[in-house]
Amino acid sequence: xxxxxxxxxxxxxxxxxxxxxxxxxxxxxxxxxxxxxxxxxxxxxxxxxxxxxxxxxxxxxxxxxxxxxxxxxxxxxxxxxxxxxxxxxxxxxxxxxxxxxxxxxxxxxxxxxxxxxxxxxxxxxxxxxxxxxxxxxxxxxxxxxxxxxxxxxxxxxxxxxxxxxxxxxxxxxxxxxxxxxxxxxxxxxxxxxxxxxxxxxxxxxxxxxxxxxxxxxxxxxxxxxxxxxxxxxxxxxxxxxxxxxxxxxxxxxxxxxxxxxxxxxxxxxxxxxxxxxxxxxxxxxxxxxxxxxxxxxxxxxxxxxxxxxxxxxxxxxxxxxxxxxxxxxxxxxxxxxxxxxxxxxxxxxxxxxxxxxxxxxxxxxxxxxxxxxxxxxxxxxxxxxxxxxxxxxxxxxxxxxxxxxxxxxxxxxxxxxxxxxxxxx
Amino acid sequence: xxxxxxxxxxxxxxxxxxxxxxxxxxxxxxxxxxxxxxxxxxxxxxxxxxxxxxxxxxxxxxxxxxxxxxxxxxxxxxxxxxxxxxxxxxxxxxxxxxxxxxxxxxxxxxxxxxxxxxxxxxxxxxxxxxxxxxxxxxxxxxxxxxxxxxxxxxxxxxxxxxxxxxxxxxxxxxxxxxxxxxxxxxxxxxxxxxxxxxxxxxxxxxxxxxxxxxxxxxxxxxxxxxxxxxxxxxxxxxxxxxxxxxxxxxx
Numbered sequence: 001x002x003x004x005x006x007x008x009x010x011x012x013x014x015x016x017x018x019x020x021x022x023x024x025x026x027x028x029x030x031x032x033x034x035x036x037x038x039x040x041x042x043x044x045x046x047x048x049x050x051x052x053x054x055x056x057x058x059x060x061x062x063x064x065x066x067x068x069x070x071x072x073x074x075x076x077x078x079x080x081x082x083x084x085x086x087x088x089x090x091x092x093x094x095x096x097x098x099x100x101x102x103x104x105x106x107x108x109x110x111x112x113x114x115x116x117x118x119x120x121x122x123x124x125x126x127x128x129x130x131x132x133x134x135x136x137x138x139x140x141x142x143x144x145x146x147x148x149x150x151x152x153x154x155x156x157x158x159x160x161x162x163x164x165x166x167x168x169x170x171x172x173x174x175x176x177x178x179x180x181x182x183x184x185x186x187x188x189x190x191x192x193x194x195x196x197x198x199x200x201x202x203x204x205x206x207x208x209x210x211x212x213x214x215x216x217x218x219x220x221x222x223x224x225x226x227x228x229x230x231x232x233x234x235x236x237x238x239x240x241x242x243x244x245x246x247x248x249x250x251x252x253x254x255x256x257x258x259x260x261x262x263x264x265x266x267x268x269x270x271x272x273x274x275x276x277x278x279x280x281x282x283x284x285x286x287x288x289x290x291x292x293x294x295x296x297x298x299x300x301x302x303x304x305x306x307x308x309x310x311x312x313x314x315x316x317x318x319x320x321x322x323x324x325x326x327x328x329x330x331x332x333x334x335x336x337x338x339x340x341x342x343x344x345x346x347x348x349x350x351x352x353x354x355x356x357x358x359x360x361x362x363x364x365x366x367x368x369x370x371x372x373x374x375x376x377x378x379x380x381x382x383x384x385x386x387x388x389x390x391x392x393x394x395x396x397x398x399x400x401x402x403x404x405x406x407x408x409x410x411x412x413x414x415x416x417x418x419x420x421x422x423x424x425x
Numbered sequence: 426x427x428x429x430x431x432x433x434x435x436x437x438x439x440x441x442x443x444x445x446x447x448x449x450x451x452x453x454x455x456x457x458x459x460x461x462x463x464x465x466x467x468x469x470x471x472x473x474x475x476x477x478x479x480x481x482x483x484x485x486x487x488x489x490x491x492x493x494x495x496x497x498x499x500x501x502x503x504x505x506x507x508x509x510x511x512x513x514x515x516x517x518x519x520x521x522x523x524x525x526x527x528x529x530x531x532x533x534x535x536x537x538x539x540x541x542x543x544x545x546x547x548x549x550x551x552x553x554x555x556x557x558x559x560x561x562x563x564x565x566x567x568x569x570x571x572x573x574x575x576x577x578x579x580x581x582x583x584x585x586x587x588x589x590x591x592x593x594x595x596x597x598x599x600x601x602x603x604x605x606x607x608x609x610x611x612x613x614x615x616x617x618x619x620x621x622x623x624x625x626x627x628x629x630x631x632x633x634x635x636x637x638x639x640x641x642x643x644x645x646x647x648x649x650x651x652x653x654x655x656x657x658x659x660x661x662x663x664x665x666x667x668x669x670x671x672x673x674x675x676x
Contacts, residue, residue, distance in 0.1 A: 233455025
């Protein structure tokens with residue numbers, strides 16, 4: 001009896017010890033440092049901080065095909081050798097280009113500070129956008145001739161603080177009917193309503209939508225777009241690099257008649273590569289001062305339409321009364337926030353690093369190997385969960401940019417939009 | 426690792442005399458000897474039970490200081506079968522539908538343009554498992570028996586969903602709420618789970634062959650919910666506590 005009881009006790013004790021043994025088999029999480037404002041005192045520390053930061057925060061891991069672990073194995077020894085043997089600036093920059101080459105995010109720009117040189121470098125590996133700055137001015141000149149001076153209002157910003165914009169009325173299908181045209185240089189319209197902004201900076205915008213509130217834009221009031229003689233609309237986003245995502249809603253929402261579901265978005269939620277939030281539906285709720293009657297809308301965009309301009313192009317293409325004419329857009333559709341001093345602790349994804357290096361030419365600590373990674377915070381996909389990153393929005397009617405025609409005073413993209421709105425073809 | 430080696434050493438030394446002292450089984454004492462037979466000729470029992478299941482999800486959050494995991498309750502139910510080779514020992518197995526839910530919560534106050542902005546959002550993750558435990562059930566007592574359970578389990582993830590709110594995309598969207606089915610992603614998810622299973626309980630016989638039992642059980646996951654997708658992978662584990670009540674029938 002005593003032997004039996006003792007055996008039972010030993011069995012229980014062995015079992016409990018076995019339990020304790022296996023309990024200690026759980027792997028412990030590694031100690032991971034935040035990549036935001038992380039001090040680095042060597043090339044190797046700078047590489048490890050950026051590699052780890054992207055490893056945990058990059059929003060495109062579920063789609064990107066770059067073998068990020070292989071990049072670590074390949075480039076870590078190289079940066080260690082820079083600390084041991086020194087490096088010239090060309091080799092330093094080219095090595096970093098190799099590290100981020102092929103990553104899908106078309107917004108991605110890496111800002112690097114080399115304290116031994118006291119110099120800031122920008123590394124961007126997404127495809128270059130075609131340079132057409134002077135040609136956009138030509139497009140505006142052509143437009144002025146077609147509309148007539150009395151129907152043409154332009155604000156051309158030379159300060160760099162405000163948005164350049166153009167409004168005009170173009171002849172419609174029949175006599176007395178018009179097409180309302182609005183062009184924006186970027187999505188930064190809130191600056192137009194600063195107290196310091198000149199009144200004529202708002203003039204094209206007001207002519208299109210109306211006077212309304214004197215503060216930030218509230219919708220269609222008494223502007224051209226709501227008038228009975230205006231039968232259709234052209235929104236010109238060619239060359240528009242994007243800007244504030246919050247401006248898409250009033251800008252486009254006020255032209256719609258019903259709530260419109262146009263896509264989904266999500267961001268990273270967790271430190272492993274596939275940790276995401278669920279998909280947030282992207283919907284417009286029309287402001288009370290929306291356009292009451294649906295009118296045909298053509299959006300003109302090209303290869304230099306990026307970010308907000310691309311999302312706006314996609315939305316206007318997708319609504320029942322919208323058509324996209326022009327070229328495929330750039331393919332940079334992530335939304336992001338570079339204000340990492342505020343937003344990094346909100347999202348723990350997207351941009352990270354020394355915000356001062358991004359905003360100015362010197363980091364907070366010039367003696368450190370500082371960095372700023374400018375990268376997407378939100379993924380944006382279509383209603384079919386299809387990503388446009390690196391792909392862009394494809395036009396309903398493709399009209400490529402034509403340099404020689406523009407030089408001859410012909411804007412074939414604009415002409416095709418006018419033909420479509422006047423004839424329906 | 427040193428802790429594991431020490432435990433293994435103690436375990437081995439304790440177990441060396443174990444088998445030499447285990448009494449022989451199936452010894453039938455002569456009638457009227459005053460001693461109970463050790464063997465009970467392999468009684469089988471089946472049972473059905475339901476439980477309140479509290480799941481604790483454990484994972485490192487590193488520098489994500491305003492995030493936390495909050496345990497969630499669910500209902501588990503299932504059937505089991507037990508074999509009793511000795512009066513004091515049952516061997517149990519069964520199959521239980523067990524929810525392993527949790528909330529990933531984010532709460533903070535940040536300052537934007539010198540104005541405070543309260544952040545309060547989160548996501549309820551629902552994970553449905555089929556758990557198959559394999560337990561040794563050591564018991565003492567006469568009419569009311571007290572039990573100690575020790576063993577392991579295997580779990581199979583068969584479905585899940587997530588419901589939550591996200592930070593809206595820069596005010597460009599109407600709502601930031603989502604409620605969606607979660608599709609298994611073979612790139613990062615593990616379908617199977619395994620771990621330890623232990624607990625305490627008591628059982629009371631009723632009329633005829635029926636009985637009632639009440640148990641407290643722990644399912645301690647030892648395998649990661651996710652596959653290793655990065656060299657700095659953070660593991661995710663579940664520990665599920667069950668307060669279980671059931672009805673048994675002895676064949």
